[in-house]
Amino acid sequence: MSARLSVLDVGHGNCSVFREDKHVGIIDAGRGPYASIFIESSGITEIDLIVISHADDDHLAGVIGLLSSEKIKVNKIRLNADAMKDTKIWRDVRELLQSQHNQGKISVELGIFQGKLHWSGNDVSLDVLAPSIYNTLSGVGGKDESGKAITSNSGSVVLRVSHKGGKSVLLASDMEDQTLQNILDSGQDINASVLVFPHHGGRPGSGSVEDFTDRLIAAVKPSIILFSNGREKHDNPRPEIVSRACAQGVSYIACTQLSKNCHISPLKQQPGSLLFSAGADEGKSCAGTIEVNLESGQCHGGQTEAHKAFVNVLSSPMCRSTVVATAAANEIH
């Protein structure tokens, strides 16, 4: 079973689960039971590492869900210091970790910044592209090297999950133009075969949406762009982002849930055609939970077939032009 990364359909929110043999890592856990259910139904009982990209209530919420589970053991959590605000939800996390600590072993590391992140597997490596050490030390609310204020979003963790075979997935979390600039300035390699687009495909900060999209795609050069979006929240992904992506020649675009722009009413799919997805029961999913084979850098062939077929029955799918082009890009898992 080769290494793979699943971008979960958790509605509005992010949750990526990557696996290499028995090693499991999770970045963010969305909100609600979906991450826990996915983990349990995949037969996973132990998670090596949980990374929290930024200490937003919505991001901490899902991690609380994972920590509360009696059936899953978590070995390590890594997150950044702005979680240290003494908020109620931070106290929730604290108490849970305390009781976990009393039951088994869990280690918490404060501080993630540019550089390699320890991972117990051999074929996969984790690189943190942002925030920089400078920014981590300044913290959210502080200023970055160019003097701009660091927000919870612009200071969020950007992680690249790479396979030794050369393919990689860039988890862009809630990065903004500023973050992109910081990464480019640092000279790090931001190329990736698959890009999970920031902000669930919503407005990235205050600048021009099209410019940011162009710059990001030009820097990452992905062949696949994925959106982890919720149908009920906002207007994600924004049509201008999807059209810029198509214009830049991205070969495959997929969203976890079905945007209202693509189809006005919810549309249920055949039972069994989707991996475990939050929106499946109520017809809110599109590609649902998307699985990427880390070795090949491609999405699972059967999945993309099903997705394409579904997209073809939608009234106004934003990604249609690229779906047709993916015919050749299948690879068996």
Add this chain to the structure above:
Amino acid sequence: MSLAILNKEIRRIHVIDDDPEVRGAYLEHVKDMDVEGIDVSNSIVNIESLFSTIDTEHDGIICDYQLTGRKYSACNGDVFGKAAYDRHIPFILSSHFKPLSLGGQRRYIPKAVAADDFGIDAVREAFELCLGEYQGSFSLRRRPIRTLVRIEGMKPYGAVYQLNVVVPNWNPTDGVQILIDASSLPDLSKLQAEIEATGEARLTAEVNTGATDSNELYFSEWKSL
């Protein structure tokens, strides 16, 4: 003349409400479902006496929540809901009040509707949810998942406590107010002391964090952290 729900054939539906006119109204709906309606007109002495007349294989129940206005029943519909759940009988709870906050027994009531939303489809959906759960299969909105519950206030009302709680993994900002039996809470005095001292206390419980509305939330199997 029966209603096919999953692998069962429902042939009769018992209607429980303390007002005969209201029962009549429900029975009209049952008639339109092509199923025999049973008017539970005699006052209900106890759970056993009620359920002795109900066939666990082919019967379903429509039950109103408010049953104690007259001398019809000593308890409200949620108690019968739990009893039906235990006996694997499909059940729908109806009430004229919105919202339906039955924090205590909601775990055993897969579907509860206000009178405005009652109808044949609602009954069908309720029965489907019930029968699914009896076989261990929960819909995403009903599946019990153990999660942390933060208690931000406690007020006793006899043997029952009104708790202001936040379920961070369901909604980190909005709290709900629920009524819980004192006996289901572990370490009660420690809990009260903690809330008095710090304003917060934390427990875990099985909660259906996939619920879309706060009315659907239930809390069961409370445990200390």
Add this chain to the structure above:
Amino acid sequence: MQSVNFKFSPRILARLGEELNQTFDQSILELVKNAYDADATLCKVELFDTSSAGGTIRVSDDGNGMDSDSIRDAWLVLGKSDKTSDRPTSAGRTPAGSKGLGRLAALRMGKEIRLASVKKGMSRRIHSLHIDWSEFESANAVEDVSLSIVTEKKTTSGHGTVVELRALRTAVRAEEVRKLARSLILLTDPFGDKSSGFQIELEASEFSDIERLVQTKYFDEADYHLSAELDEEGIASVRLLDWRGEVLASAKHAEIRRNEPERPYAAPTCNFDLWTFLLKSGNFLQGRKSRVSEIRQWLGHFGGVHIYQDRVRVAPYGDVGNDWLQINLSRAKSPEERPSTNNSIGRLVVNSRGPYRLTQKTDRSGFIEDETFVELTSFALDSLEWLAKWRLAQAEHRRSTERQQAREAAEAEKSSFTQALLKVPEEARAAIQVAFTDYATSRDREADALRREIQLYRTLSTAGITAATFAHESHGNPLKVITLNLKSLRRRIVELLRTDEQHRLLSLVEKISVSAGALSTLGSATLGLIRSEKRKVGKVDLHRTITSLIELMEPFWVARETHVELALSPENPYIFASDAAFESIFANLINNSLNAFRQAGTATRAIRIQTLVTRDRCKIVVSDSGPGIVNVKINEIWLPGVTSASDGTGLGLTIVRDTVRDLGGEVSAIAHGQLGGAEFLIDLPILGS
């Protein structure tokens, strides 16, 4: 065949001791209880060098003592108790001792133990035993370590036992000693007049302060002494005494057990005494010696209701922070005239003989909360309830007396003014008289207005209460019948009739449905407004509250063919208040507009609510298309009873003004606003947006 025995690893000594999870004070208490059970009259606990590890604790008593056989067969046998609660000691005490493991935990506190004992009646011999726990650690089995009891002759008389815990494993902290001190003092009855014959001395610097505190009787400084009794038949009686012991009031069982006056309490015979202190500087009775701060400190240590069984206190009842009767909670709910653990101290003395017994949990954390315990609790609570009601009645009486007195005082003052006026030179008298009369008149008018307002509030409250009660009734069944049957009706019309015929019937069904919706609104709106969470003060999202109120009341204006427009600014302003308060502003303004439309027969009926948010203020404009403010002076519309028709309350705008003011804002009105009718501007400070 081989004859073998069970052996125990020395680890078990540590485990047995530790798993009981005994605190420092509980451990020492075990040894003290042993002294009590040995019929000692004096028990001394001494702490030497205990502020760091390695210190010594000595517990000595003048009880019956043990000979070497007793040491061997009883003291050294762990886990067995040769004392059961049924067999009193030779001095008639009901034994309080542990079941054997508590003592082990205590002994394990030190690395070495020295025991010395002289048996009563054999005072020429002293038996001693030395235990070094480290010997056990290096042994394979507990049985392998042999101990020896040394018996020596002694010349002095006297009997008793000394236990010394040496080389303590940890330091003893100050709070632990304080806790121990408190437990020790409350181990025996400090409340009664007769001593139980068991004195405890603690030698550690904190002790003398606390001991003095308890021995000083503050009881006669209490403002109220409630004395309640439960006899063998479970019949209760209660008396209320003042600080002199004079009876202020008394009651019998039926007045105490109000809910079930025929039913006796299925609880053990007991006496419940509660002393309450008012602690208000103005209320000190003549001749009171002590200061409020001393009493407060004493109550801080000992306040609350304690339980004594067979003359020994049972923890944790009455411990600091323990409020097992929840008197603080009752007080929080209705603070007037109720005791709290900060201003009261009480004692419930219970016997463990007779048909009803309280059973202690094995870990000594209190009584098993069975039926008997619950009944006992009911007895205590019912007695407290009786006291509260009596005091409330007194307070009411005081209030009406005060009102009467105030009236009489006003008269008296008026006449003394008139007297004083005669002393003033004649020229000035007239002017002063006029000024005074004007003043008196406007004061009277104000008083009248207040009285009318109160009467109106009372009437409205009654109407509200009635509506609320019947909302459940009227909202419930008739509406359910209508709603459910309408649905069936709609369904069947569609099923049975041809499409062109359906409309004639469906339109009627629709009309009924709309009216049913309006009826439903009355019930749910009423109930919605009085939900207690709405009165709780917290963060109120202004726009959300306005929007949900509008939604709630929609059937009302649809029925009155009124159009309501919301023009809310894009921000999310919020304040710290109660939902109910903020809602009441809009509910009243809208009611006002609707009434105005009705009275004037307005043709186009519209209401507009607009908000404008700046950094720390929110302006809300409510305008209508009614007749405007006519025939009334603008600044008078806010007075109660001024505006509206005879069937109105005239109180709506008063409530609006008072509420807005409470929220720190201002409200003003113009006679004809943007829609032609009355327009109200509310300016509120906000916390953020």
